[in-house]
Amino acid sequence: MADALRLFFLGTGAAVPSLRRALPTLAIAFPAETILCDCSEGSQQRLMSAGLSAARIRHILISHLHGDHIFGLPGLLTTQHLLDRREPMHIWGPVGLRLYLEGIASATGHRTRFEVHIHEWEEEETGEVQLERFSFSARRLEHSKPCYGFRICAHPRPGRFDSGEAERLDIPEGPLRRRLLDGESIALADGRRISPNQVVGRSRAGSCIAYCTDTRPCASGVELARGADVLLHDSTFGAELQSLAEETGHSTAAEAAMVARAAGVKRLFLWHLSGRIGEAEDQALLEQARALFPESHLPEDMTSWSLPLVREE
Numbered sequence: 001m002a003d004a005l006r007l008f009f010l011g012t013g014a015a016v017p018s019l020r021r022a023l024p025t026l027a028i029a030f031p032a033e034t035i036l037c038d039c040s041e042g043s044q045q046r047l048m049s050a051g052l053s054a055a056r057i058r059h060i061l062i063s064h065l066h067g068d069h070i071f072g073l074p075g076l077l078t079t080q081h082l083l084d085r086r087e088p089m090h091i092w093g094p095v096g097l098r099l100y101l102e103g104i105a106s107a108t109g110h111r112t113r114f115e116v117h118i119h120e121w122e123e124e125e126t127g128e129v130q131l132e133r134f135s136f137s138a139r140r141l142e143h144s145k146p147c148y149g150f151r152i153c154a155h156p157r158p159g160r161f162d163s164g165e166a167e168r169l170d171i172p173e174g175p176l177r178r179r180l181l182d183g184e185s186i187a188l189a190d191g192r193r194i195s196p197n198q199v200v201g202r203s204r205a206g207s208c209i210a211y212c213t214d215t216r217p218c219a220s221g222v223e224l225a226r227g228a229d230v231l232l233h234d235s236t237f238g239a240e241l242q243s244l245a246e247e248t249g250h251s252t253a254a255e256a257a258m259v260a261r262a263a264g265v266k267r268l269f270l271w272h273l274s275g276r277i278g279e280a281e282d283q284a285l286l287e288q289a290r291a292l293f294p295e296s297h298l299p300e301d302m303t304s305w306s307l308p309l310v311r312e313e
Helices: 043-049 073-082 097-108 163-168 175-181 219-225 239-248 253-263 279-290
Strands: 004-011 025-029 034-037 057-061 089-094 116-121 134-140 148-154 208-212 230-234 268-271 303-308
Touching: 004 043, 025 043, 034 148, 043 073, 073 089, 073 097, 089 097, 097 116, 134 219, 148 219, 208 219, 219 230, 219 253, 230 253, 239 253, 253 268, 253 279, 268 279
Parallel strands: 034 057, 057 089, 089 116, 208 230, 230 268
Antiparallel strands: 004 025, 004 303, 025 034, 134 148, 148 208
C-alpha cells in the first residue's frame, strides 16, 4: 500500500536476547522514510532481513539509555559511514545520549563523514516536533532511569477533491483545481469566486502510533496514547510476576491493557517481553490482556502491521 505506514517489530524482547525474541527495536516505514524507535544490538541485520534500508533512516528516537535499547546505535552509524552515507542523521533522546556516542567515538577513533545531530532533552515532556513527514512528542514515563515514551503521527492530508462538483461548477482542470486543493479561493473567468470548502472535503488526520516501553502504568503513557491508532506498551511480565514488575519499573500485560483502555486506542501490541515468557506462556499473557482490552495482540519478531497514513473515517 503506497499510502500506508508499516510497523516492523524487529525486536520484541527485554533485557536479555533469546532465540525467539531479540531486544527492542521498532521500525516505522513511511513510503519514503523509515523511523527507528530504539536501536538494540543486531538491529542492522534485522533491518536487512525485513527488506528495510538503513539509508532511509533520518530520525532515531531513543527512549532511554539502558543497554538493550541503545547498543546497536554505534554499529549502525559506523556502517552508514562505511557505505558512504552523506545525508544527516538526527538522534533524539534523554540527556547522556551525546556522552554515550561521543565516548565510543573517542575510544575507537571512529568518525562519520555525514552529520549526526544529537537532540537531548531533560524536561518532563517535549512540545510537538514537526518534521518533514511526521510529527512527534515525548513524555517522561515511570522507570528506573529517565525514560520517554513517544507519540508519532503522520501529517494530516488535505480533504478529498470532489471532481463531480468541480465539473458542475465549470472549474477547469489544472492549476485552479490545485489551488483549491491547497486551500486557496479562486476567481473564475465569469467572475464567480469559488472557495475550497465547495469542492474539497475536511482535512484528514494522520494516523498516530504511541510507543511506551519500559514503564509502570502512568498518566503520561495514557496521554501519549490518547486516541492513538496503535499503542506498543511495556508488557514485560504476566500477572503472576506483578511484584517484580513494580520492583523493576515495568508493566504486566494486564496493566498495558488497562492503559490502552483508558487511552481509547484502537489496537494494543504487547511489547518488551521478558525472556521468562516462552511459547507456552504466550497465550496466557495474551488472554490476561484481552480480558481487559480485546484488541490486544502479541507480535512475534520480524512480523509487521500496516495501517493507512490517514485515519479511516
